[in-house]
Amino acid sequence: MKHVTKFQNKVYEIVKKIPRGKVMSYKEVAEKIGKPRAYRAVGNALNKSASWRTDIPCHRVVRSDGSPGGYRKGIKKKVKLLKNEKVF
DNA sequence: AATGAGGCCCTAA
DNA sequence: ATTAGGGCCTCAT
Numbered sequence: 001m002k003h004v005t006k007f008q009n010k011v012y013e014i015v016k017k018i019p020r021g022k023v024m025s026y027k028e029v030a031e032k033i034g035k036p037r038a039y040r041a042v043g044n045a046l047n048k049s050a051s052w053r054t055d056i057p058c059h060r061v062v063r064s065d066g067s068p069g070g071y072r073k074g075i076k077k078k079v080k081l082l083k084n085e086k087v088f
Numbered sequence: 089a090a091t092g093a094g095g096c097c098c099t100a101a
Numbered sequence: 102a103t104t105a106g107g108g109c110c111t112c113a114t
Contacts, residue, residue, distance in 0.1 A: 007098070026109060030097085041098035043108040048099080050108090063109070070108030078108090 002052075007033065008045040012053065015046065018060045021088045025064040047072050060085070 004012075010033040018024050026039040033042070046058040050072040059078040063069045071078035 005098080030109095035097070037095095037110095038097045040096070040107065040109050044098060044106085047108055058108085061108080065110095068108090072108075075108085 004049075007035075007038070007041065008049065010034075011042050011045045012049065012056050015056050015058060015061055018057055020085050023060045023062045023082065023086070026061060026069070027064055029061060043069070057081075 011029060014029045014032045015024070026042045027036060029042050030036050030039040035041075042061075046053075046056070046061060047070075049056060050058045059071060059081040061069070062082070068075055068078050068082065
């Protein structure tokens with residue numbers, strides 16, 4: 001556990017609250033935090049956190065147009081996880 | 089409808 | 102303190 005800012009902490013809280021079978025866009029998360037213009041920072045936070053944050057379903061966070069976006073562990077893995085969860 | 093360019097926010101070096 | 106980068110978004114062509 002490294003030093004995390006309040007912003008990242010907020011991101012984690014929101015992303016963690018994402019129920020299974022549902023996905024949220026970076027912008028949506030940013031809006032929940034209170035900074036709808038910080039969608040880039042959200043992705044960045046998840047990106048670095050995904051390395052040691054396994055309790056956060058960052059793969060459930062996709063782009064506004066439905067595109068998977070990106071994934072630190074591999075975009076393929078993200079798509080696979082999404083298909084596995086969205087199947088319900 | 090698809091592609092190109094610009095802009096905002098955060099973190100690390 | 103400043104610069105560059107990033108899992109983006111939106112507007113214009």
